[in-house]
Amino acid sequence: MKFTQYQVDEDISSARTLDTSFYKDPAIFDVSREKIFARGLHYVGDRQMLPETGWVHPVNLLPGVLDEPLVLVRDKSGETRCMSNVCTHRGNILVTEPGKAGKLKCGYHGRIFDMDGKMTFMPEFEGVQNFPCKDDHLTKLPLFGLGPLLFTSLDEGTDSANYFRDMEQKMSFFPLDELIRRDDLSKDYYLDANWALYVENYLEGFHIPFVHDSLSQVLDFGDYETELYYPWSSVQIGIGKKDEHTFDLPAWSSDYGKPVAAYYFWVFPNMMFNYYPWGLSLNIVEPLTHNKTKISFITYMLDESKYNLGAGSDLDRVEMEDEKIVLQVQKGVHSRFYNQGRYSVSRERGTHHFHRLLAECLNG
């Protein structure tokens, strides 16, 4: 099935924005589950969730969109894996609580899997033909690490370099391995709006002087830059008005000499990596329905003495300002008199790139 209403011209100067039915139509949201979300890379947690060897931690990947039961495993040798959390017998969920485990035992009829997903024991199965075969073992998914953060994909062929290569290169001066998740400084937000309106707002700094008073005191809008990384990510570089609370960049960095206060990376489809001198604010945008979205702000600390300074301060206030404007746009896209807009060539390249990817996924 083709979705010809979603065509976004490659040339931003003649392009029109995404047809508003994308944000409104529950049927398009249903199609997006497989065409947009089932591909791509997804955050599944971090190594802090697996504090010891022989540890398991269940994860429901994107509840409401993918609802895929997965389990993170750290085996005896310390190797970390991500596997299906569904018993291959009759489909029971295997692991329901995080904890220490030497093996995975199904609570329904006693099937046992080793920490590598191999089925090793099943009671009362004498006489069953061609058993066990490969379908009796758990499906293993690719697992990618970025410092302590863990990502998976439902698509075995996914190459994480297509998503992370440019971010890893640009941020290689940043000691990702030292990040510590801080639940006391993390927060979930719930928004009655379509997820893509939230993402496209994030992808342009155009609105900063109009919507974010406090942020425009610290960021120099004139020098704010966007770099697009093909195919699946982009970055916005927030230049500080003063040299304080900025990164100490190495001489090899293409941004060396600039007072960079924040790097705002977006990775398709729903991950935002906001790097500040104090650490990383990871934002995961989880659609719940076509008009409800959960945004998780997960705080990873590097240097607490710099916390809440500069562009990485008052994130709750900035979020409230963004939510207010996104809720207004959510109403606006339902108008009979608005269907598509145009892009600023200088200020909306990130949003244009995002819309093009959405249109390509739906049509490709």
Ligand code: FES
């Ligand atoms: S469903 Fe797991 S053993 Fe039956």
Ligand SMILES: [Fe+2]
């Ligand atoms: Fe904003």
